[in-house]
Amino acid sequence: MAKILVVDDExxxxxxxxxxxxxxxxxxDCAYDGEEAIELAKQNEYDVVLLDIMLPKFDGFExxxxxxxxxxxxxxxxxxxxxxxxxxxxxxxGADDYITKPFNILEVxxxxxxxxxxxxxxxxxxxxxxRMLTAGDLKLDREGRRVFIGEKxxxxxxxxxxxxxxxxxxxxxxxxxxxxxxxxxxxxxTESGDVRTVDVHVRRLREKIEPSPSDPRYVHTKWGVGYYxxxxxx
Numbered sequence: 001m002a003k004i005l006v007v008d009d010e011x012x013x014x015x016x017x018x019x020x021x022x023x024x025x026x027x028x029d030c031a032y033d034g035e036e037a038i039e040l041a042k043q044n045e046y047d048v049v050l051l052d053i054m055l056p057k058f059d060g061f062e063x064x065x066x067x068x069x070x071x072x073x074x075x076x077x078x079x080x081x082x083x084x085x086x087x088x089x090x091x092x093x094g095a096d097d098y099i100t101k102p103f104n105i106l107e108v109x110x111x112x113x114x115x116x117x118x119x120x121x122x123x124x125x126x127x128x129x130x131r132m133l134t135a136g137d138l139k140l141d142r143e144g145r146r147v148f149i150g151e152k153x154x155x156x157x158x159x160x161x162x163x164x165x166x167x168x169x170x171x172x173x174x175x176x177x178x179x180x181x182x183x184x185x186x187x188x189x190t191e192s193g194d195v196r197t198v199d200v201h202v203r204r205l206r207e208k209i210e211p212s213p214s215d216p217r218y219v220h221t222k223w224g225v226g227y228y229x230x231x232x233x234x
Contacts, residue, residue, distance in 0.1 A: 001025060001026065001027050002025075002026045002027065002047045002048070002112075002116060003026070003027045003028075003029070003044065003045070003046050003047050004021055004026050004027070004028050004029070004046060004047060004048050004049075004050065004112065005028075005029050005030075005031065005037065005040055005041065005044070005046045005048075005049045005050070005051075006018060006021075006028060006029070006030050006031070006050045007030075007031045007032075007034075007036075007037040007049065007050065007051045007052055007055065007060070007063065008032070008050075008052040008055075008078065009032050009033060009052065009054070009055055009056055010052075011032065013052075014030050014032070016105065017050065017105065017108065018030060020105045020108075020109065021109070021112075024109060026112075029044065029046075032056075033055055033056040033057040033058070034055045034056065034057045034058025034059060034060070034062060034063045035057040035058060036057075037049075037051065037055070037058075037063050038058065038063055038066050038067065039186075041063075041067045041071065041073065042070065042183075042186060045071070045073060046073050047073070047074070047112075047116050047119070048073070048074045048075075048076060048112050048115055048116060049067065049073060049074065049075045049076070050076050050078055050108070050112075051063060051064060051075055051076065051077055051078060051095070052077075052078045052079060053077060053078075053079040053090070054079070054080065060077055060079070060090070061089060061090065061093045064077070064090065064093040064094050064095055065093045065094065067094070068093070068094035069179070069183060070166070070183050074096045074097075074115045074116075074119055075094065075095045075096055075097075076095065076096060076097040076098070076099060076108075076111055076112070076115065077090040077095045077097070077098045077099070078099055078101060078103070078108075079098075079099075079100060079101060080100070080101040096115055097111055097115060099111060131143050133168050133169065135168060135171070135218065135229070135231040136217065136218075136231040137149050137150045138168075138209065138218060138231070140164065140165060140168050142165060145161055147161065147164065147209070149209055154208050154209055155208075156205070156208060157204075159184060159185070159201055160201055160204060160205045160208070162184045163180065163184050163201055163202070163205060164205060164209070164219075166180070166183060166184060167218075167219060167227070167228070167229035168229055170229070171228075171229050171230060171231075172228055172229070172230055173228060173229075174222045174225050174226050174227070174228040175226045175227055175228065176225060176226040177195035177198040177199065177226055177227075178195060179226065180198045180226070180227065181194075181195055181197065181198055184198075185197065198227075202219060202227055205219060206218075206219055216232075217231065217232045218230075218231060218232075220232075
């Protein structure tokens with residue numbers, strides 16, 4: 001069953017889209033502001049996100065950009081703005097498609113099904129390669145949530161694995177401690193703002209995977225900015 005997230009602050013529009021998609025046998029979650037949308041996208045893996053641009057708290061562009069930091073789930077922007085610049089901006093922020101209001105629900109459903117077909121082919125082709133990630137001696141099995149250095153399995157806690165998986169999937173991308181706190185621990189941790197949690201977990205992760213934690217091969221520090229993943233053979 002396809003799982004769709006509909007994000008719009010106009011409740012009648014959401015109700016109409018939800019009813020129509022459920023008639024087609026889809027499972028639908030709804031969000032009425034940008035903050036709620038980001039929370040739901042972190043908690044669930046959706047087949048498609050239908051995302052309005054004009055939203056309270058965070059607008060659609062900000063929501064799209066935030067989701068792209070942790071997921072490649074397909075996003076279709078819904079907006080009353082038909083200008084080319086908005087369309088370009090939506091695609092720049094990582095949207096997969098764009099529909100202008102007022103829209104025909106049949107067109108929305110056709111676009112959803114087209115994106116799901118495309119994504120299904122892409123996932124099928126990439127599933128085997130993406131399941132096991134390697135960097136030097138390090139092997140990370142995403143499906144089995146196991147990590148190996150050479151032939152030796154390394155026992156990581158759930159959060160240490162989540163942290164390492166995020167790093168390995170995004171090599172050379174520098175994450176601030178605040179960003180890691182939000183992406184790995186969620187918004188509630190961000191509100192308490194204790195970035196030392198991140199430092200502690202990175203230290204423990206290094207102690208487990210690095211031959212020499214003080215001279216890391218995998219998880220590096222960019223001083224004053226944050227942490228990033230890069231395989232150094234030294």
